[in-house]
Amino acid sequence: MALQVNELTRVFKYMGATLPDPDPKMSVDTVMSVYAHQYPELASADASTESNGSKQIITFQKVIGHKG
Template sequence: MTVAVISLDRVFRMSGRDLPDPNPSMEVEAVLKHYARQYPRLTGAKIVPPIQENDTYVYEFREAGFGAKG
């Protein structure tokens, strides 16, 4: 029996916009910090567990206060 290992690509979603994976070996938290330098509104954002879309894991960066009523 042959076992095939499939590696899924990652995409990081911010407010409906897909951001490419800067480095597949980076931890997800490090990717968030990487993009927070470019998009300051991601400072303090939460990482939503990934969903699988075809051959890609999609991680959502949810901004602090997203969906909050006030």
């Protein structure tokens, strides 16, 4: 039995919007930095990952904190 390798397509989500993958070779942190120019709150956001079939869905979430 041969081993079959399927490549996952990355999908980035933020606030209900789907963001295109700027470069599949970039790390998730680098992609978050790229999108932080458009969405400044991503500079301190968290990312969660889940797989759905042939897609890897990365969701960016704002970190809620308080000012000191």
